[in-house]
Amino acid sequence: MATPLNKLRILFCGVEFPGAVNHTQQFLKHYPHISIGVWPREEVADKIADYDMCVVRMMRLDSAVIARATSLKLIVQFGVGLEGVDIEAATRAGIKVAKIPSAGTGNALSCAEHSIYLILSLLRYQKEMAETFEAKRLGGPVGETLYGKTVLILGYGNIGKELAIRLRPFGVKILAIKRSWTKKVNPLNGYRDGIDNGDQRIDEKGGIECLLEFASRADIIVTCCVLNHETAGIVNRTFLREMKKGARLVNVARGGLLDYEAVKEALASGQLGGLAMDVAWSEPFDPSDPILQYPNVLITPHVAGVTELSYSNMGKIIAESAIQLSTGDPMPALEFVN
Missing domain, CATH: 3.40.50.720 (NAD(P)-binding Rossmann-like Domain)
Known part of the structure; x- marks a missing residue:
């Protein structure tokens, strides 16, 4: 029995x-x-x-x-x-x-793909395209290519690595920030962290000490690091002030990585050239929030890994x-x- x-x-x-x-x-x-x-x-x-x-x-x-x-x-x-x-x-x-x-689950891969989607949506002015379509106009807006851009991956973990793999064919320069670059073989794919062992996923790597210098050179910044006491509000007034004027910011990790007031000020001044978020400071996020009213701000409902x-x-x-x-x-x- x-x-x-x-x-x-x-x-x-x-x-x-x-x-x-x-x-x-x-x-x-x-x-x-x-x-x-x-x-x-x-x-x-x-x-x-x-x-x-x-x-x-x-x-x-x-x-x-x-x-x-x-x-x-x-x-x-x-x-x-x-x-x-x-x-x-x-x-x-x-x-x-x-x-x-x-x-190994497809979660990191899915988040990386969604990051690409958000980047391209910002570069092709998705909100303005919708308005142009509604107005029955053709040939606008004039978008930008991802080709030739410098992308900073803030948090080079599983998502960051999958993102770098998918960014490489677009002809971009990739910078990556990670707290530690200890060279440990990943048993899932055989790669080592960084650019050794024939892995050419990134062009330059650095620790937190390189954060502001890398931000000053990047056209697009993707935050995909974990949220903890060290990273909460890491995209703050200092970060936004030091980054390249007009750079775009994409967040597929946690809303708390971004300082809300600092982001709002940077959008208003034009220092931040665009923001695309799959996560927000509180969820579900208020559709009438002032940040979402900017034409260069996009949000998706926490679906990067879905x-x-x-x-x-x-x-x-x-x-x-x-x-x-x-x-x-x-x-x-x-x-x-x-």
Whole structure:
């Protein structure tokens, strides 16, 4: 007689990003002992005690919420960002915290592609094109090419590397900032960090000490670094003042990397020549916010990593990890942080 499987309940925090639930359910359809609950963020605190595994998404899990998670064994992010989770509180409560690595899942690749889309949208004046079309005019606006531009990748991690690969065929010069350039082989692709080992993804690399000097030379700056106490507000008044006048800024990482007031001032003065964001300072972001009224500002609804490729892979990882948690097996696909 087969040993009955332990029941496991997964809580998806928030109703945003519905594809995450749909793809996870698809991989769990033959595992009736695992159930999924989806609750709006404002109701999670009252429901979390009923669940064994929590998929955090955009929810902020502070110590007060975690204290109510009396059955919880695992908190996992459907992606890479864990800045909303009080990891110390979870550790004290005996709850493991993990994320899905962006490399190898299609997440980093998808974010890199979306960065290209945002760059080209700024260079081709997407808002003005829409207005021209509505007015039934042809031949305008006159756009710019990506060819010949200098691009600064701020945060040369998994997304940054995928972005550099895709930028290279456009004929650009690529500068990259990374906190540490330790040469460690990436087992997923065999590359080393930097430009050694025949890898010609970037033209110049530097640490944080090169930030302002690189910004002064870049036509386009893409922020794709993690948000932490060192990077919060890294695009501030000093950064914007020192960058090349009229340069464009693209953010596919976290809204908190940008100083809101500094960005607004730089747009008003023309020092910042354009802004494209997939993330904002608060989400969902107010469509009537003054920054969005500029013709050279574009925003997308946090969809850089939301592709069939990445969501299918990440949904499979969440499902497999839930199965392994229910049986007490290791969860090798997750990256644990405590």
